[in-house]
Amino acid sequence: MLIGDRAEWKGRAMEHIVILTGAGVSAESGLGTFRDVDGLWTKYDLADVATPEGYAKNPDLVLDFYNARRRNCVEAAPNPAHEALARLAAAREVTLITQNIDDLHERGGSPSVIHMHGEIMRALCASCGHRWAWQGDMSRADTCPSCAADGTVRPDVVWFGEVPYAMRSIGDAIARASLFVAIGTSGAVYPAAGFVAEAAARGIETVEINLEPSDVAGQFDRRILGKASETVPRFVEEVLGG
Numbered sequence: 001m002l003i004g005d006r007a008e009w010k011g012r013a014m015e016h017i018v019i020l021t022g023a024g025v026s027a028e029s030g031l032g033t034f035r036d037v038d039g040l041w042t043k044y045d046l047a048d049v050a051t052p053e054g055y056a057k058n059p060d061l062v063l064d065f066y067n068a069r070r071r072n073c074v075e076a077a078p079n080p081a082h083e084a085l086a087r088l089a090a091a092r093e094v095t096l097i098t099q100n101i102d103d104l105h106e107r108g109g110s111p112s113v114i115h116m117h118g119e120i121m122r123a124l125c126a127s128c129g130h131r132w133a134w135q136g137d138m139s140r141a142d143t144c145p146s147c148a149a150d151g152t153v154r155p156d157v158v159w160f161g162e163v164p165y166a167m168r169s170i171g172d173a174i175a176r177a178s179l180f181v182a183i184g185t186s187g188a189v190y191p192a193a194g195f196v197a198e199a200a201a202r203g204i205e206t207v208e209i210n211l212e213p214s215d216v217a218g219q220f221d222r223r224i225l226g227k228a229s230e231t232v233p234r235f236v237e238e239v240l241g242g
């Protein structure tokens, strides 16, 4: 389904495209989304596994949760949506922002990805703030290579109550964008859900590509509904063809 065809667009040159992705872009790679019927937040309590308080209360539960996410990520492969976005970045100026902690955009060929909610394949020392690449399971026995503290190693992911990464760069990118596209995100979590309003306030063209209308669907100029593996390659061909 498509609302608003290309002829109705405001006709701006697509010079700088800002793309925001969410769990829906990786769903067909076998990684679970959060808020769909069988999503992760129907099986786990977000407060237990995705907050600093949850980690303080039961670190082993939290580390196990992310160890499972990391194993799933390693087993998953990029799908045609990730690959199409890499083709777009090769041909246009693209700022790719993802809420996803997986590395499927990078493995799909995207040269530069802003992980505003962090990365599962990286670690963070809760004591000194050092961040480094991480493979395999994580436990409380692990030591920070920078400050040598024990029991302070955690996944480098942003939890509820923490500030997402790169907010200044994201704001700058939206300020000079000519097109904003959100893909596979429910629009339930801020600040990411607020990017469309920021773009719209600046008169930037906005497009939502999702399986169903998101919580903020009404704020977009155009909507494309369907599976990301089909809709995103089609959309990219349309942009490149134009």
Ligand code: OAD
Pocket (backbone or CB within 6 Å): 021, 022, 023, 024, 025, 027, 028, 033, 034, 035, 036, 039, 050, 099, 100, 117, 158, 159, 160, 183, 184, 185, 186, 187, 188, 189, 209, 210, 211, 212, 213, 214, 226, 227, 228, 229
């Ligand atoms: P959600 O699970 O909230 O939303 C995923 C969206 O993708 C839904 O709107 C689905 O309809 C859509 N979707 C599912 N399968 C799809 C497919 N094959 N093609 C296209 N769309 C599809 O995930 P996010 O919006 O990414 O944060 O969630 C945002 C944040 O909430 C996450 O980064 C995470 C979570 O709690 C933290 O943990 C901090």
